[in-house]
Amino acid sequence: MDYNQIEDIQTEDTPFSVPDKKSLYISFCDGKRIFRKSFSFRELLGEEIATFMGRDTIHYFLLFKENVFYLASFPFIEQKECYPDDFKELYLPNRQDFENDNEYGQNYIPFFLKQSKDQKMREKFLKELYQSFAIDTYMRQTDRCSCNTMLYQEKDNLFWTPMYDYGCSFGNFDSEEEVLKNFFYQNPFFSMKLQDYSEFLTLYPEFSIYLKQIQRLDLMKSIQNIKDKYCFSYSNRFLDYWKSQEEMSQKVIQKIMI
Numbered sequence: 001m002d003y004n005q006i007e008d009i010q011t012e013d014t015p016f017s018v019p020d021k022k023s024l025y026i027s028f029c030d031g032k033r034i035f036r037k038s039f040s041f042r043e044l045l046g047e048e049i050a051t052f053m054g055r056d057t058i059h060y061f062l063l064f065k066e067n068v069f070y071l072a073s074f075p076f077i078e079q080k081e082c083y084p085d086d087f088k089e090l091y092l093p094n095r096q097d098f099e100n101d102n103e104y105g106q107n108y109i110p111f112f113l114k115q116s117k118d119q120k121m122r123e124k125f126l127k128e129l130y131q132s133f134a135i136d137t138y139m140r141q142t143d144r145c146s147c148n149t150m151l152y153q154e155k156d157n158l159f160w161t162p163m164y165d166y167g168c169s170f171g172n173f174d175s176e177e178e179v180l181k182n183f184f185y186q187n188p189f190f191s192m193k194l195q196d197y198s199e200f201l202t203l204y205p206e207f208s209i210y211l212k213q214i215q216r217l218d219l220m221k222s223i224q225n226i227k228d229k230y231c232f233s234y235s236n237r238f239l240d241y242w243k244s245q246e247e248m249s250q251k252v253i254q255k256i257m258i
Contacts, residue, residue, distance in 0.1 A: 034072045036063065037167075043071055044230070046139060046166025048222040053214060055131040058164035062230055073164065108190045109204065117156035126206070128160045134210040136169075136187070137197075137256070138217070138249050140179060143168035144187040176251040183252075197256045208257065215253055219246035 037043075043060050050057035063072040109126070116122045136144050148165035151158070173179045183194045192200065201208055223242055226232060 034063070034074055036070045036072050039069060039071045040167045041226075042139075042166045042169050043164075044226050045219075045222060046135070046164075046169060048225055049135055049139065049214075049217065049219075050131075050163070052217055052222065053131050053135055053210070055128065055135060056162040058162050060164075112151075112158060115153055115158040121157040121159075125158050125160060130204075130207050130210045132160070132163055132187075133185075133207065134214045137185060137211075138214045138253060139166060139169035140171070140173060140183055140249070140252075141166065141169040141185075142172065142183075144185075149187065170245050170249075173248070176248050176255070179248065179252050180255060194252070194256070198258075201256075211253055211257055215250065215257075219249070 047057050047060050058073045060071055060073050063070045109129070112125065112129075113122050116125060132144075132149070135141075143165065144163070149161065149163040151160050153159070173183065180194050185192050185194070219242060220239075223234075223239075227234065
Protein backbone atom coordinates (compact mmCIF):
# COMPACT_ATOMS: atom_id res chain seq x y z
CA MET A 1 0.00 0.00 0.00
CA ASP A 2 1.17 3.50 -0.82
CA TYR A 3 0.36 5.10 2.51
CA ASN A 4 1.00 8.59 1.09
CA GLN A 5 -2.00 8.39 -1.19
CA ILE A 6 -4.17 8.96 1.87
CA GLU A 7 -3.09 12.60 1.66
CA ASP A 8 -3.86 13.03 -2.05
CA ILE A 9 -5.91 16.14 -1.47
CA GLN A 10 -6.05 19.79 -2.48
CA THR A 11 -7.98 22.83 -1.35
CA GLU A 12 -8.75 25.70 -3.66
CA ASP A 13 -6.17 24.26 -6.09
CA THR A 14 -3.39 24.75 -3.53
CA PRO A 15 -1.46 21.63 -2.42
CA PHE A 16 -1.01 21.14 1.30
CA SER A 17 2.48 21.61 2.64
CA VAL A 18 3.75 19.78 5.71
CA PRO A 19 5.46 21.91 8.37
CA ASP A 20 9.17 21.39 8.92
CA LYS A 21 8.49 20.34 12.50
CA LYS A 22 5.90 17.67 13.20
CA SER A 23 4.12 19.68 15.86
CA LEU A 24 4.52 22.82 17.92
CA TYR A 25 2.56 25.66 19.50
CA ILE A 26 1.89 28.85 17.59
CA SER A 27 -0.03 32.02 18.39
CA PHE A 28 -3.53 32.57 17.11
CA CYS A 29 -5.48 35.73 16.39
CA ASP A 30 -7.47 35.72 19.62
CA GLY A 31 -4.34 35.48 21.72
CA LYS A 32 -4.76 31.83 22.58
CA ARG A 33 -2.24 29.20 21.69
CA ILE A 34 -3.16 26.44 19.31
CA PHE A 35 -1.55 23.12 18.59
CA ARG A 36 -0.15 22.86 15.07
CA LYS A 37 0.68 19.51 13.55
CA SER A 38 1.47 17.99 10.20
CA PHE A 39 -1.63 17.85 8.04
CA SER A 40 -3.48 14.55 8.03
CA PHE A 41 -6.83 14.11 6.35
CA ARG A 42 -7.47 11.22 8.74
CA GLU A 43 -7.70 13.69 11.63
CA LEU A 44 -10.60 15.51 9.99
CA LEU A 45 -12.21 12.22 9.08
CA GLY A 46 -11.87 10.99 12.67
CA GLU A 47 -13.66 14.09 13.88
CA GLU A 48 -16.53 13.46 11.44
CA ILE A 49 -16.85 9.84 12.54
CA ALA A 50 -16.79 10.78 16.22
CA THR A 51 -19.52 13.36 15.57
CA PHE A 52 -21.62 10.73 13.79
CA MET A 53 -21.27 8.46 16.83
CA GLY A 54 -22.21 11.25 19.22
CA ARG A 55 -18.75 11.15 20.78
CA ASP A 56 -17.08 14.33 21.99
CA THR A 57 -13.78 15.05 20.33
CA ILE A 58 -11.22 17.78 19.96
CA HIS A 59 -12.29 19.93 17.02
CA TYR A 60 -9.75 20.35 14.26
CA PHE A 61 -9.61 23.27 11.89
CA LEU A 62 -7.38 24.48 9.11
CA LEU A 63 -4.96 27.30 9.60
CA PHE A 64 -3.27 29.20 6.80
CA LYS A 65 -0.06 30.84 7.93
CA GLU A 66 2.90 32.01 5.88
CA ASN A 67 1.51 30.40 2.73
CA VAL A 68 1.24 26.99 4.38
CA PHE A 69 -1.88 25.10 5.46
CA TYR A 70 -1.76 23.46 8.87
CA LEU A 71 -4.07 21.24 10.83
CA ALA A 72 -4.65 22.80 14.23
CA SER A 73 -6.61 22.48 17.43
CA PHE A 74 -6.59 24.13 20.81
CA PRO A 75 -4.04 22.42 23.05
CA PHE A 76 -5.56 19.42 24.73
CA ILE A 77 -3.29 19.58 27.74
CA GLU A 78 -4.28 23.17 28.54
CA GLN A 79 -7.91 22.16 29.01
CA LYS A 80 -6.88 20.95 32.44
CA GLU A 81 -7.11 24.60 33.49
CA CYS A 82 -10.88 24.43 33.01
CA TYR A 83 -11.33 21.70 35.58
CA PRO A 84 -12.13 22.31 39.26
CA ASP A 85 -9.35 22.58 41.80
CA ASP A 86 -9.97 19.07 43.07
CA PHE A 87 -8.94 17.61 39.70
CA LYS A 88 -6.73 14.59 40.09
CA GLU A 89 -5.48 11.99 37.66
CA LEU A 90 -6.70 8.49 38.31
CA TYR A 91 -4.25 5.84 39.37
CA LEU A 92 -4.50 2.96 36.91
CA PRO A 93 -3.84 -0.63 37.95
CA ASN A 94 -0.61 -2.11 36.71
CA ARG A 95 -0.97 -4.90 34.19
CA GLN A 96 1.30 -6.94 36.41
CA ASP A 97 -1.44 -6.93 39.06
CA PHE A 98 -3.26 -9.47 36.91
CA GLU A 99 -2.10 -12.98 36.19
CA ASN A 100 -2.43 -12.66 32.42
CA ASP A 101 -3.42 -10.19 29.71
CA ASN A 102 -6.79 -11.86 29.21
CA GLU A 103 -7.69 -11.29 32.85
CA TYR A 104 -6.58 -7.67 32.52
CA GLY A 105 -8.87 -7.13 29.55
CA GLN A 106 -11.85 -8.73 31.29
CA ASN A 107 -11.53 -6.86 34.55
CA TYR A 108 -10.80 -3.31 33.54
CA ILE A 109 -14.44 -2.24 33.15
CA PRO A 110 -15.50 -3.35 36.67
CA PHE A 111 -12.44 -1.61 38.05
CA PHE A 112 -13.21 1.71 36.38
CA LEU A 113 -16.92 1.57 37.15
CA LYS A 114 -16.08 1.32 40.83
CA GLN A 115 -14.46 4.76 40.56
CA SER A 116 -17.83 6.47 40.00
CA LYS A 117 -20.37 6.66 42.79
CA ASP A 118 -23.17 8.03 40.68
CA GLN A 119 -25.11 5.60 38.45
CA LYS A 120 -25.60 8.18 35.69
CA MET A 121 -21.88 8.85 35.63
CA ARG A 122 -21.17 5.12 35.35
CA GLU A 123 -23.56 4.88 32.42
CA LYS A 124 -21.99 7.91 30.77
CA PHE A 125 -18.51 6.47 31.20
CA LEU A 126 -19.55 3.15 29.64
CA LYS A 127 -21.21 4.89 26.72
CA GLU A 128 -18.10 6.97 25.98
CA LEU A 129 -15.89 3.91 26.36
CA TYR A 130 -17.97 1.85 23.92
CA GLN A 131 -18.23 4.72 21.45
CA SER A 132 -14.49 5.25 21.42
CA PHE A 133 -13.81 1.53 21.17
CA ALA A 134 -16.14 1.22 18.15
CA ILE A 135 -14.65 4.28 16.43
CA ASP A 136 -11.08 3.09 16.90
CA THR A 137 -11.97 -0.39 15.66
CA TYR A 138 -13.69 0.96 12.56
CA MET A 139 -10.77 3.27 11.82
CA ARG A 140 -8.19 0.60 12.74
CA GLN A 141 -6.56 3.07 15.07
CA THR A 142 -3.11 1.94 16.20
CA ASP A 143 -2.16 4.94 18.33
CA ARG A 144 -4.72 5.40 21.08
CA CYS A 145 -2.01 6.01 23.65
CA SER A 146 -2.17 7.85 26.95
CA CYS A 147 -1.10 11.16 25.41
CA ASN A 148 -4.17 11.43 23.18
CA THR A 149 -6.85 10.52 25.66
CA MET A 150 -7.10 11.14 29.37
CA LEU A 151 -9.00 9.55 32.20
CA TYR A 152 -9.55 11.64 35.30
CA GLN A 153 -11.52 11.59 38.49
CA GLU A 154 -13.43 14.55 39.85
CA LYS A 155 -14.88 14.22 43.33
CA ASP A 156 -16.62 10.83 43.33
CA ASN A 157 -17.02 10.32 39.59
CA LEU A 158 -14.91 9.12 36.69
CA PHE A 159 -14.60 10.98 33.38
CA TRP A 160 -12.97 10.29 30.06
CA THR A 161 -11.96 13.47 28.29
CA PRO A 162 -12.54 13.99 24.55
CA MET A 163 -10.22 11.93 22.42
CA TYR A 164 -8.25 13.19 19.47
CA ASP A 165 -5.35 12.22 17.20
CA TYR A 166 -6.47 9.88 14.43
CA GLY A 167 -3.25 10.13 12.41
CA CYS A 168 -2.39 6.43 12.71
CA SER A 169 -5.71 5.09 11.46
CA PHE A 170 -6.88 3.54 8.18
CA GLY A 171 -3.51 2.14 7.22
CA ASN A 172 -0.99 -0.66 7.42
CA PHE A 173 -3.43 -3.36 6.26
CA ASP A 174 -4.12 -4.37 2.66
CA SER A 175 -7.14 -6.63 3.24
CA GLU A 176 -9.75 -7.51 5.84
CA GLU A 177 -8.04 -10.91 6.24
CA GLU A 178 -4.85 -9.13 7.24
CA VAL A 179 -6.77 -6.91 9.66
CA LEU A 180 -8.45 -9.89 11.30
CA LYS A 181 -5.11 -11.63 11.66
CA ASN A 182 -2.85 -8.78 12.75
CA PHE A 183 -4.86 -5.86 14.12
CA PHE A 184 -4.16 -5.33 17.81
CA TYR A 185 -6.19 -2.68 19.58
CA GLN A 186 -4.72 -0.94 22.57
CA ASN A 187 -5.47 2.08 24.68
CA PRO A 188 -4.13 3.17 28.08
CA PHE A 189 -6.61 0.90 29.85
CA PHE A 190 -6.62 -2.41 28.00
CA SER A 191 -5.49 -4.20 24.87
CA MET A 192 -7.18 -6.78 22.73
CA LYS A 193 -6.66 -8.87 19.62
CA LEU A 194 -9.47 -8.75 17.09
CA GLN A 195 -10.26 -12.43 17.62
CA ASP A 196 -10.97 -11.63 21.28
CA TYR A 197 -13.83 -9.26 20.45
CA SER A 198 -16.41 -12.07 20.48
CA GLU A 199 -15.53 -12.87 24.08
CA PHE A 200 -15.73 -9.17 24.93
CA LEU A 201 -19.21 -8.98 23.37
CA THR A 202 -20.29 -11.96 25.46
CA LEU A 203 -19.19 -10.19 28.62
CA TYR A 204 -20.45 -6.75 27.57
CA PRO A 205 -23.28 -7.19 25.01
CA GLU A 206 -24.09 -3.46 25.17
CA PHE A 207 -20.99 -2.88 23.05
CA SER A 208 -22.85 -4.37 20.06
CA ILE A 209 -25.16 -1.33 20.07
CA TYR A 210 -22.25 0.89 19.04
CA LEU A 211 -20.89 -1.58 16.52
CA LYS A 212 -24.32 -1.63 14.88
CA GLN A 213 -24.39 2.16 14.95
CA ILE A 214 -21.06 2.51 13.20
CA GLN A 215 -22.17 -0.04 10.62
CA ARG A 216 -24.62 2.63 9.47
CA LEU A 217 -21.81 5.10 8.88
CA ASP A 218 -21.45 6.29 5.29
CA LEU A 219 -17.75 7.08 5.03
CA MET A 220 -18.09 8.71 1.63
CA LYS A 221 -20.77 11.04 3.02
CA SER A 222 -18.35 11.98 5.82
CA ILE A 223 -15.73 12.78 3.20
CA GLN A 224 -18.27 14.90 1.34
CA ASN A 225 -18.98 16.79 4.57
CA ILE A 226 -15.27 17.58 4.89
CA LYS A 227 -15.16 18.64 1.25
CA ASP A 228 -18.06 21.03 1.74
CA LYS A 229 -16.65 22.41 4.99
CA TYR A 230 -13.13 23.06 3.74
CA CYS A 231 -13.61 23.45 -0.03
CA PHE A 232 -11.42 20.45 -0.83
CA SER A 233 -11.04 18.84 -4.21
CA TYR A 234 -10.17 15.15 -4.51
CA SER A 235 -8.64 13.02 -7.20
CA ASN A 236 -10.37 9.83 -8.38
CA ARG A 237 -7.43 7.92 -6.92
CA PHE A 238 -8.12 9.46 -3.55
CA LEU A 239 -11.82 8.53 -3.61
CA ASP A 240 -11.10 4.98 -4.81
CA TYR A 241 -8.71 4.52 -1.91
CA TRP A 242 -11.29 5.59 0.66
CA LYS A 243 -14.01 3.45 -0.90
CA SER A 244 -11.74 0.45 -0.40
CA GLN A 245 -11.09 1.50 3.20
CA GLU A 246 -14.82 1.80 3.89
CA GLU A 247 -15.45 -1.65 2.43
CA MET A 248 -12.66 -3.14 4.54
CA SER A 249 -13.93 -1.52 7.73
CA GLN A 250 -17.48 -2.73 7.17
CA LYS A 251 -16.32 -6.30 6.52
CA VAL A 252 -14.26 -6.30 9.69
CA ILE A 253 -17.21 -5.02 11.78
CA GLN A 254 -19.49 -7.63 10.20
CA LYS A 255 -16.99 -10.35 11.07
CA ILE A 256 -16.85 -9.20 14.68
CA MET A 257 -20.64 -9.20 14.94
CA ILE A 258 -20.99 -12.82 13.80
